[in-house]
């Protein structure tokens with residue numbers, strides 16, 4: 001499928017599997033902006049899910065490690081990497097906290113929050129200076145911002161609520177999507 005590094009891929013163009021979530025287009029756009037990707041960046045995508053963020057990150061940097069502990073997520077990500085002809089990515093079927101210490105990277109995107117304390121401890125031990133985290137669970141957002149603030153990161157806390165217009169008889173109505181919290185942390 002044709003792809004541009006300047007354009008976000010439409011949600012419906014991704015291969016989708018039941019029960020494997022994907023980051024929606026507008027949230028991907030803001031998250032990519034917050035990662036401030038450069039051609040030499042090596043990024044870890046923690047909890048890659050369907051690979052929605054993996055594909056968008058890989059289009060804009062040197063290399064991505066896409067990690068997920070779920071077989072279905074890994075298979076979905078594989079299919080999306082093939083669909084969009086992404087070669088600069090290694091997929092790792094593992095809980096991130098078991099593998100992060102062995103990988104070399106300079107930025108982290110967090111889309112999955114199981115064992116988040118352990119993951120943030122490892123990122124901080126490795127001196128990773130740029131972390132972007134998305135969560136739909138408000139309790140996790142509070143946990144993440146508190147941990148990162150205590151580790152002396154400069155943090156930004158955003159909550160994004162997007163409504164998308166839909167044509168109806170009388171004109172257009174706005175359909176609300178779930179709000180997502182995006183946390184950016186810099187050293």
Ligand SMILES: C[S@@+](CC[C@H](N)C(=O)[O-])C[C@H]1O[C@@H](n2cnc3c(N)ncnc32)[C@H](O)[C@@H]1O
Pocket residue numbers: 020021022023024046047048049050051052053054067068069070073094095096097111112113114115
């Ligand atoms: C919301 S989905 C991510 C969606 C993804 N960003 C996308 O655009 O397709 C969260 C994923 O994180 C994974 N996950 C959660 N905690 C994890 C961990 N500690 N290690 C590896 N995977 C994890 C889950 O299995 C799930 O597939």
